[in-house]
Amino acid sequence: MKQRKYIYVMAGLLAALSLGSCKKFLDVNEDPNNAKAIDAKLLFSFATTSYVNNRAGGDLYIPMALGGQSVAGGGNSTLGISWGTRSEDAYVFSAFSYGNIWTQFYTSVGANLRDIIDKANTYTPKNNNGVAQAKVLLAQTVYDLTTIYGDIPYKEAFNFNLYPSPHFDPQKDVLDSVVALVDQALVLFDEDNETKFTGSYDMFYGGDISKWIKAAKSIKLRALLTMVDKEPARAAAIGTLITDGGLISAAADNMKVSFATTAGKRNPKYAINLQYNGGREFFYGSPYVVDFMNANADPRLPRFFDRPTGQTAYVGIEPGANANDAVHAKLAKTIHVADQPEFVFTYQEALFYQAEVYARGLGVSVNMARADELYKAAITQSCIFWGVAAADAANFAAARPSLTSMTAADAIAAIHYQHWVDKMDRGIDAFTEWRRSGPEGSETPALRPPSVVGGTNLFRRFQYPGSSEILANPNAPEISLFNVKMWFDL
Template identity: 40%
Template sequence: MKLFKQKIFTYSLTAALLVMGVGCKKYLDINTDPTKATKVEPKLLFGYAITAYSETRCSGDGWLPLAFMSQAIATGGSFGWGQINDYDISTYSLGNVWKGYYNTSGNNLQLAIKTALSSTPVNNNAIAQCKIVLAELVYEATTLYGDVPYSEAWNANFPYPHYDKQKDVLENVIKLLDEAVAQFDESQPNLIIKDYDLFYNGDIAKWKKLATSLKFRTLMLMVDADPSKAAAIGTLLAKPEAMIASAAEAWKFPYGKDAARNNPKYRLINELNGGENNMFLANKAVIDYMLPKNDPRIPQYFEPGADGQYRGVGTDQEADENDSYISSYLQRADAPDLLCSYQEILFLQAEAYARGLGVTKDLAKAQTLYKQALTTAMTFYEADPADIQTYMSSQLADLTTIADPVAEIHLQQWIDLMDRPLEGFTQWRRSGPDGQEVPALTVPPQAPSGGLIRRWGFAPDEISANINIPKPAPLYSDKMWFDL
């Protein structure tokens, strides 16, 4: 379906259903409307779900408030965006992101699964694809909101779904991923979503690797609160080839240079400021760790100030013309939405060996994976190859000799996730106990009392509509189950 790929952002589910049409004999059915489809193919629901999902992640509802509040980027005060990093999250963001997880993307994936189950033969491959994306939606929802509906969600028998505990939600994420891997049927390659699969074009092997990678990431999130998960981590580490094992296997949503396919971050700048980025600035919490080592990603992440130098802005700090903006490279029209990267998995593997999670602690092995992860991260952002080589030969930290190798890995995880603020926010919270997270962040001066932000509040519409919403509602500074 080339039309979908060409018009990815103007795609209308309603229009797609009408285009499908019906057989001529239906015109003879007195009580049947010949202009309406009686059945929707799973691929249409899947395509709509993943497009809406990525749109929200990269939009002013998702990317923008998360980037500011997590201190991945800086507002620059009145010189840049203004005071939006003080935890006053828009009700539109709270609601639209929630609706994306449950109403828009989540519900369409559930409908796709139901339709694939009722087909003859059952389309197990499409079901598996939908379960993997659904698992990611649920994972993101719980890391952002805490306890969320799952066991009673998307079920008409439960108009007021109860909120499952975060540990149970994450256990179900793992269950969904395991089910998906087992459900793929390579004997029926034609029964898979392919033309609407903008991730892997129906490649079952890559989908399986993705599911295993997401399981590994989920276990790494859970292990501090539930040390028993170390055994499962060790099992996965024994077969790293079963996870994403190259940059080509990374999970990403593609965007393009034609207007209909532009990355929403690019469109945000175009629509709000005529294409000029003078709103999003480098945060000292990121760039100050990169400058001393002349990190090759600096010119990829940031634009130099008026004086030709790179300089970051502190939280709630007024910027000037010599401070650095976020680069046009990161916010280019065809920048992909990176959902799970090869370097992300390598960093987590390095961390597991450095901590001895399910394996014997091995700093030499961790060092090899850490170097590979950092090289992959720099290469992904198209840093200069010669500069990468110089960094590796003169600036690469030696995990076998430094005082805190795990903190060093966490720091590079944070830097790598700068342009992925939801993942960066989750990584920061899991990087250490209260007061020992990497990096050390400070509360914005104009934020309400209560400490650093740990979660989003529930969507206003959900609060008013669901009688089973947790009471009292958690505060923005309340820790989640995984956040020790």
Template identity: 40%
Template sequence: MRKIYYIVLSVVLTMSTASCDSWLDINTDPNKATEVDPDVLYNYAMMSWAANRCSGDLYFPLVWGGQTQSTGGSKGWGNVNVYDISPYSLGNTWKVFYASSGANLQQAIKIAESASPARPNVAAQCKINFAHLVYTATILHGDIPYSEGWNIAIDYPKFDTQKDILEGLIVLLDQAIAQIDVNSRLTMTKYDLAYGGDLDKWVRYANSLKFRIAMVMVDKDPSKTTMIANLLNANKMINSSAGDFKIPFEDAADKENPKFRYFKKYTNGVNIEFFANKLVVDPLNAKNDPRLPKYFDKGVSAATFIGIGANDEAVTGQTALVSSFVFRAKSPELFFSYQEQLFLEAEAYARGLGVAKDISKANQLYKQAMIAAMKYYEVTDADINKYVSENLSDLTTLSDPVREIHLQQWIDFMDRPLEAFTQWRRSGKEGFEVPELPIPRNASPAKLMRRWTYSPDEASANPNTPSVDVMTDKVWFDE
């Protein structure tokens, strides 16, 4: 861990002496090249994290392994759809958690808090994103280094339990919220690509992260219903699409979304490898959902949108592909959305988690979530209104309204595979998840993926690394 930390910090110090593009727009006093601006560290950390979420290291294996999209027969991508994930993907993603993003956020916090005058708002902003980053790491891997993970004096950090980590992240988010001073001008704005220094949005985002964590934990730790109730009653979570936490990309050279850049580099800018999964397409087709032409491009010879199974062979001209709209150059990387918040709230009321069960209230929130999801993908108001009046499910008439909420939440995550993977695992006990995923052909062992194993580099270097040999083992929250 210590070696990785020093390497990454030296890279950022080098970057701080030069001017880069608008993502890493770094201009510092050359006489203070060793005094890294926490805003610069934050910017580097967030762009590294956003790029990883869109990359072949994280996005590709999860979107195929989690079955929100299909390989069409692998198309040269090996066997990631049956969980044979490259050690480079595992290692590079681990380095984002513990070096390029994690270590730099930790350093930014220290610098902001020790500055004269101190910059508590910058520290709080970094803590909120750090909590989200660590949440991502533990949701993916289970037990990970947390309490000792970024301590450069410790070569072999211990692995904390997932439950302890999630509890610690709730505490960290509360500390960040308490640290925010809305009257202070010492706030990060230019490098805050998501909110531009709007502290009210930061507080709401932090509370929404707490709510997400509680909803992940509640089935294993029913005491989290109290926290869920308190957050619902306080009404200080993300409350509009303006509160989406997302990192923008641009339709300009070297500033495009990494998925677009992949196609630009290898396939002349055309998607020929990411196909529509029938588990997403079929429910959308059944209700003539207007998101269909936003999510997918029809096969050139097809009259309808046709999806396939996880690793079934695509039929040229017939099978739908993930759309050029989804993979456009300026598609932002979305970390937390308004519709996600609404779906979670709808679930809480439908299940009676900390509040009285209220299907009518759940139905209102579900409707708002569906509308927000469609607006995010730029569906027209006319098409949304038509869908709502003719095809939107009424939860009050369904025998299992919670299942419908889970399904639509998962569908909304079609292009957010990490969140889809988490949503699927928490949607029900093993064998009762939503949707029911088939075991991909040739998967070994013949089970569904439930986690990622650890980085081979970490496993060989740190004797405290738990023995996790297969990706079908469960993490703590997964029943």
């Protein structure tokens, strides 16, 4: 696929044109037609649009899915309808991806959310719910930024005039700030107060504060679980969240933004296939997903993948290798459709996390029977989410070996593998789930460097972009290579 560089360039240009220009990567735009002159609800919808478009777009989804090996690129396939050789699943990453995500998350998303929060006392009537909504989305954005890059500016970010050379905060401190933002939001939320971002300005929940509260608690749980292996003392806070409840508890609570079938409002995953591959799917099944599902006769297989005509088996292709289009399965056409939502947090994800907490005894007593109940509920919900009939989903989950019959280590690994498979098409979320699933060499699944790469190094992070703001910043750390682990990654 020889147009890959062109795709990255155009993605950056289109983002700049459609999402607005910013003077510096950590600055709030001074243009009177932009951030400081725009109503808070417009800033919130603008930040939301930028956030989900960049999460689903080629600069983040593709490197994370291919580098994290939940999806395969197919190299130079026999029909020439693959992603191409020497791509992200061969650990060749574009500088445009490094830079575009950094810039867009800091400017179009973070700076606008920070602006809403900083002006909290100027709103008439007071909009505590709106500020809380902005805090939750900022917490999620900062969580993504730090799990992508590691140490990042946070305390001195978003104000270039005051901090032209912001310090980079250690990842531990950044994740602490994520938890703090959520806690602040939970104090501010008031379901009885009708002042909030609502309707089309809140593309996640349409102003349903009860669902925002569930999402906030769920995001906090995810952040704490990302920290707990490095800091076991976090288990107490995890236990409190589990005991108190109030997490996302139904598919209707899923934190998502829907796209549309009309031009300009389509999911970027679909748009890339349409514009650069004639509407055909670029990507293939990874053997780490396909083989695992085959071994379990998983009913999600035809929902995840399309087999070539005449092929009776689902066959994955090693990341970085050249696919045979008469043999290897591609991602199903029903996945990357124009109106596919971008999911930030799902019900089954909350169930998988809770199963893990009980299996590991994180702030609660180890209860493998309860873990098994939650684990099978998570698998059931995952199957339904992917389009399997409810009865078939329940039967498949019930047939999984009980966690109570396994060693603790095997039970935890089983939870992690099913959790990772469920997130197959969620790029950064699958990648972070894999990295936190165990110490180096004990992650689930047991990924190997692609054979075209060799060696022992696995993809662990984005490098810092080589932008002028970072290169000129004396407080910026040295650029870390893709295989250097970050703080939470043991």
